[in-house]
Amino acid sequence: MKREPMRPGGCRSDPFDEFVAARYQALLRGAYLITGNVHDARDLLHDALVRVYPKRSVIRDAGAAEGYVRTTMVRTHVSRWRRTRREELTSVLPDRPVVQESGWDDQLAAALAGLPRRQRAAVVLRYYLDLPVAQVAEELGCSLPTAKTHLARGIKALRQEMELVRELVGP
Amino acid sequence: MSAEAAFEEELAGRLAERAVWVGGSAPLAELHAAGRRRARRLRAVRGVAAVAVLAVGVGVLTQLGGGSGDSRTGPAGAGMSLVSPTPGATSPVAVILRCANGPTDWRTPGLHQHGKQVLSDSPSPGGLTSSGAPSSGVPSSGFPSSGAPSSGGPSSDDPSSWLTLSGSPSPLSYATTPQSDLERAGQAIEYMAMAKYRDHYFGTCRDTSTNTLYLMRVPGSGLDAAAASMVTDWPGVKLQFAVAAGSRDELSAFGARIRADRADWLAKGVEIEAVTVAIDGTGVVVDTPQWQTAAEQIVATYGPRVAEVR
Numbered sequence: 118m119k120r121e122p123m124r125p126g127g128c129r130s131d132p133f134d135e136f137v138a139a140r141y142q143a144l145l146r147g148a149y150l151i152t153g154n155v156h157d158a159r160d161l162l163h164d165a166l167v168r169v170y171p172k173r174s175v176i177r178d179a180g181a182a183e184g185y186v187r188t189t190m191v192r193t194h195v196s197r198w199r200r201t202r203r204e205e206l207t208s209v210l211p212d213r214p215v216v217q218e219s220g221w222d223d224q225l226a227a228a229l230a231g232l233p234r235r236q237r238a239a240v241v242l243r244y245y246l247d248l249p250v251a252q253v254a255e256e257l258g259c260s261l262p263t264a265k266t267h268l269a270r271g272i273k274a275l276r277q278e279m280e281l282v283r284e285l286v287g288p
Numbered sequence: 289m290s291a292e293a294a295f296e297e298e299l300a301g302r303l304a305e306r307a308v309w310v311g312g313s314a315p316l317a318e319l320h321a322a323g324r325r326r327a328r329r330l331r332a333v334r335g336v337a338a339v340a341v342l343a344v345g346v347g348v349l350t351q352l353g354g355g356s357g358d359s360r361t362g363p364a365g366a367g368m369s370l371v372s373p374t375p376g377a378t379s380p381v382a383v384i385l386r387c388a389n390g391p392t393d394w395r396t397p398g399l400h401q402h403g404k405q406v407l408s409d410s411p412s413p414g415g416l417t418s419s420g421a422p423s424s425g426v427p428s429s430g431f432p433s434s435g436a437p438s439s440g441g442p443s444s445d446d447p448s449s450w451l452t453l454s455g456s457p458s459p460l461s462y463a464t465t466p467q468s469d470l471e472r473a474g475q476a477i478e479y480m481a482m483a484k485y486r487d488h489y490f491g492t493c494r495d496t497s498t499n500t501l502y503l504m505r506v507p508g509s510g511l512d513a514a515a516a517s518m519v520t521d522w523p524g525v526k527l528q529f530a531v532a533a534g535s536r537d538e539l540s541a542f543g544a545r546i547r548a549d550r551a552d553w554l555a556k557g558v559e560i561e562a563v564t565v566a567i568d569g570t571g572v573v574v575d576t577p578q579w580q581t582a583a584e585q586i587v588a589t590y591g592p593r594v595a596e597v598r
Binding site for chain 1: 292296299302303305308310311312313314315318322323324327
């Protein structure tokens with residue numbers, strides 16, 4: 118393992134720590150929109166950071182670290198979804214903590230929850246993080262046309278859902 | 289602005305609003321600990337995978353190299369390698385060995401882990417001595433591969449065991465390299481010996497540096513004459529005979545007999561760990577932790593075909 122550089126003042130500085138401290142909140146918000154649940158978001162982000170931790174010494178560009186963590190996060194989320202499909206169903210609900218989540222825009226939350234995970238991740242990457250479509254494709258691990266398809270279908274579904282609610286409830 | 293673009297703009301704003309309340313500080317200490325655990329796990333997994341791949345590779349190479357589980361793959365010796373069992377041989381014991389300076393290079397009695405000569409005075413068919421001279425009457429390092437024995441040569445007093453022949457040209461000779469001639473001669477003699485003289489034949493080995501084929505056998509059959517006649521088809525290939533304590537079948541059966549007595553020896557305080565046929569045909573090798581005290585007793589019980597107790 119690489120020895121961590123020392124600052125002139127004597128306090129140890131790890132670029133990875135600095136990156137995490139600086140970008141933790143932004144990454145957590147992205148994870149929250151992707152998962153739809155703050156606990157799952159923390160779990161997902163921490164999992165991604167732990168995966169990146171052993172490789173932090175080979176990430177030369179500090180700016181690339183965020184993309185690296187985000188890609189890990191998105192792909193882990195997709196693979197988790199695959200894993201979840203193999204979970205056994207049970208009629209007994211486990212005890213759950215009281216979650217005080219945002220009450221804002223439940224309409225958007227419901228519409229996002231109805232999307233398949235890839236489409237949801239594509240929408241968040243494109244419209245929340247404002248990434249170009251090519252980068253969305255790269256972070257999803259798919260081709261550019263596939264990413265465009267995910268985005269188009271996601272937007273279409275969201276629009277239909279939200280307009281339907283708007284018609285029912287009114288603007 | 290189109291309706292689609294307006295929706296996309298609205299969506300971006302609403303997504304930002306939806307996420308704005310989420311916050312928290314990074315648990316750096318926990319992340320470090322978890323990251324280190326993961327790094328250790330990755331290293332362990334890679335290590336195990338590397339060992340597994342190595343084990344599989346060694347297994348494959350062993351199988352390709354003729355490793356049929358025969359105990360003769362074990363002995364260490366300069367220039368020795370075990371090649372595939374001869375195709376078409378009538379028995380799985382048909383193994384051709386390569387040797388740099390004759391069969392004795394394979395096994396140096398007393399140079400096992402104990403680093404001491406064990407059977408310095410015990411008789412053996414090949415004249416096992418403590419001086420490190422060849423145990424089966426074939427030259428050790430430095431001894432000429434053809435011609436009469438000289439200093440450093442065989443300790444056997446039987447000149448017949450030192451018959452050295454050189455092949456003479458014949459119409460059947462192959463226009464190939466000396467080494468391939470050696471291979472061909474070895475295979476042909478191996479086939480013939482296994483088919484016709486199995487009761488006397490122990491094995492062959494080839495010294496490619498001197499183009500010499502060593503034939504280990506129990507003297508007293510027509511094998512010597514048949515092999516000498518056969519080798520003349522490959523000019524340049526030298527044939528040397530080495531005395532074996534028995535045919536391979538005989539020595540295997542002899543080893544099995546000693547193995548069957550393990551319980552009796554254990555009752556006497558001697559733990560016999562392994563019994564293997566000596567690769568140079570001088571007998572069997574008995575491995576026991578009590579080699580210093582039990583060697584004489586074991587040799588006295590089973591006779592001179594116990595080549596070494598170590």
